[in-house]
Amino acid sequence: MALTKPIKSLWEIPREERFVGGHAACQGCGAALVLRHLTKVVGKDAIIVNATGCMEVISTLFPRTAWRNPWLHLAFENAGAAASGVEAALKALQRKGVLDKNRYIKVVAIAGDGGTFDIGLQSLSGMLERGHDVMYVVYDNEAYMNTGIQRSGATPYGAWTTTTPVGKKFRGEWRPKKDIVGIAYAHRIPYIATANPAYPIDMINKFVKAYNTRGPSLVHVLTPCTPGWRIPESKTIEVAKLAVQTGMWVLLEIENGKPKVTVKVRKRKPVREYLKMQGRFRHLTEEDIKKIQEMVDKYVEEINRWVGEEAIGPVEE
Amino acid sequence: MSTNQEEGFPERFLGKKYPETMEDLPIAAIVPWPGSTLDVTTHAWRTFRPVINQDKCVRCRLCWIYCPDGAILEVDEEYTTSTGKKYKVSFKVDYDHCKGCGICANECPVKAIEMVPEMK
Ligand SMILES: Cc1ncc(C[n+]2csc(CCOP(=O)(O)OP(=O)(O)O)c2C)c(N)n1
Ligand code: SF4
Ligand code: SF4
Ligand code: SF4
Ligand SMILES: [Mg+2]
Numbered sequence: 074m075a076l077t078k079p080i081k082s083l084w085e086i087p088r089e090e091r092f093v094g095g096h097a098a099c100q101g102c103g104a105a106l107v108l109r110h111l112t113k114v115v116g117k118d119a120i121i122v123n124a125t126g127c128m129e130v131i132s133t134l135f136p137r138t139a140w141r142n143p144w145l146h147l148a149f150e151n152a153g154a155a156a157s158g159v160e161a162a163l164k165a166l167q168r169k170g171v172l173d174k175n176r177y178i179k180v181v182a183i184a185g186d187g188g189t190f191d192i193g194l195q196s197l198s199g200m201l202e203r204g205h206d207v208m209y210v211v212y213d214n215e216a217y218m219n220t221g222i223q224r225s226g227a228t229p230y231g232a233w234t235t236t237t238p239v240g241k242k243f244r245g246e247w248r249p250k251k252d253i254v255g256i257a258y259a260h261r262i263p264y265i266a267t268a269n270p271a272y273p274i275d276m277i278n279k280f281v282k283a284y285n286t287r288g289p290s291l292v293h294v295l296t297p298c299t300p301g302w303r304i305p306e307s308k309t310i311e312v313a314k315l316a317v318q319t320g321m322w323v324l325l326e327i328e329n330g331k332p333k334v335t336v337k338v339r340k341r342k343p344v345r346e347y348l349k350m351q352g353r354f355r356h357l358t359e360e361d362i363k364k365i366q367e368m369v370d371k372y373v374e375e376i377n378r379w380v381g382e383e384a385i386g387p388v389e390e
Numbered sequence: 391m392s393t394n395q396e397e398g399f400p401e402r403f404l405g406k407k408y409p410e411t412m413e414d415l416p417i418a419a420i421v422p423w424p425g426s427t428l429d430v431t432t433h434a435w436r437t438f439r440p441v442i443n444q445d446k447c448v449r450c451r452l453c454w455i456y457c458p459d460g461a462i463l464e465v466d467e468e469y470t471t472s473t474g475k476k477y478k479v480s481f482k483v484d485y486d487h488c489k490g491c492g493i494c495a496n497e498c499p500v501k502a503i504e505m506v507p508e509m510k
Pocket of ligand 3: 456461
């Protein structure tokens with residue numbers, strides 16, 4: 074059974090596992106944790122459409138699967154298109170009486186940041202534009218991790234990756250992170266949210282809302298990656314939490330065009346605390362950190378203006 | 391096309407039989423065994439193992455929530471602590487699927503989980 078109502082307590086999370094252990098994700102993988110909770114929310118009547126990337130590769134080493142749901146493996150670029158097709162097929166089968174009309178089957182697309190921000194962007198845009206009833210979950214580990222840590226449009230400013238190296242000329246990624254929520258917002262879809270596994274109730278309730286949306290929804294989840302971010306395996310949740318506490322990651326929700334911050338942060342921690350925990354930012358100088366702090370300050374200001382209140386407060390050392 | 395008439399076809403196609411040889415493999419890379427990675431053990435990945443102190447544990451559920459491998463089991467097992475506190479559930483480690491990441495120990499609010507070296 075899908076979780077159809079928002080939860081108030083951690084004890085309301087279903088015990089049943091639908092994305093099981095024995096998969097091949099690295100120790101402490103944030104994305105695998107998110108899938109565990111996502112499948113608990115959507116329950117058995119959901120068809121998962123998964124673009125290639127870590128979560129596809131680690132969950133389905135042939136002939137086994139970690140999924141307990143119908144699941145489709147896709148190319149890197151077409152999660153949006155394939156999910157649209159599955160949803161249209163379900164509708165046709167229900168119209169023709171092959172499938173029970175009263176049974177609600179959700180189509181859930183899952184793709185990484187590379188598969189969403191970059192190569193799958195036009196396929197996602199088409200899906201959003203046509204208004205398919207698909208819940209799209211992008212797990213953002215901020216690089217192409219499955220192929221060995223190449224930068225993507227989601228890689229944050231300053232981060233080391235194998236294609237944004239650190240040397241005399243380059244100091245990691247020199248372009249800012251692409252705004253996927255803004256892109257989704259421009260499509261005027263009914264539900265968009267950002268989520269973070271260190272805030273499980275907030276994350277689960279966003280999955281519940283996306284599930285209950287009739288039409289396209291997008292949930293953008295930050296998922297720390299232990300080898301890619303160069304963090305100890307035990308620190309996944311700690312780092313994810315710091316992303317929110319520093320204002321690097323704002324927990325947002327845009328319901329029918331109306332934006333809201335769902336987890337307010339009265340006093341922000343300096344971004345240094347988030348950056349210093351991760352090897353991918355190890356090379357940053359005090360000046361670089363200052364620049365990132367300014368970028369985050371500006372972002373927070375924009376968000377506060379957008380939601381019409383001081384949802385994220387000032388930095389306090 | 392004689393595939394449909396082949397002996398053992400439904401088993402192969404519907405996957406009632408787990409593949410032992412090439413011939414058993416399902417057609418078109420269909421995987422009809424939901425949740426079958428549970429057959430794979432990942433205990434050899436560990437250098438440290440989490441050990442839960444049942445007496446210290448306050449049953450907050452956080453380790454269960456944060457484990458990426460579903461390797462914390464929530465079981466309906468009653469437990470009475472040395473100070474007389476009664477609990478209806480207990481949390482145990484599934485050592486077959488735990489990879490030893492240590493998230494559970496790092497997040498436990500009362501430090502009831504210790505990471506113990508697998509080998510001395
Ligand atoms: C067209 C195409 N180009 C390249 C690849 C190789 N490839 C597979 S997964 C992947 C990276 C996926 O990155 P992302 O979507 O961020 O997911 P992650 O691996 O980080 O989970 C790449 C480049 C591919 N499968 N198809
Ligand atoms: S590389 Fe990162 S995202 Fe991929 S399985 Fe490992 S921890 Fe997870
Ligand atoms: S060490 Fe990691 S894999 Fe093992 S039970 Fe704890 S959180 Fe799960
Ligand atoms: S996190 Fe610690 S206190 Fe909470 S249930 Fe797990 S072992 Fe018990
Ligand atoms: Mg990625």
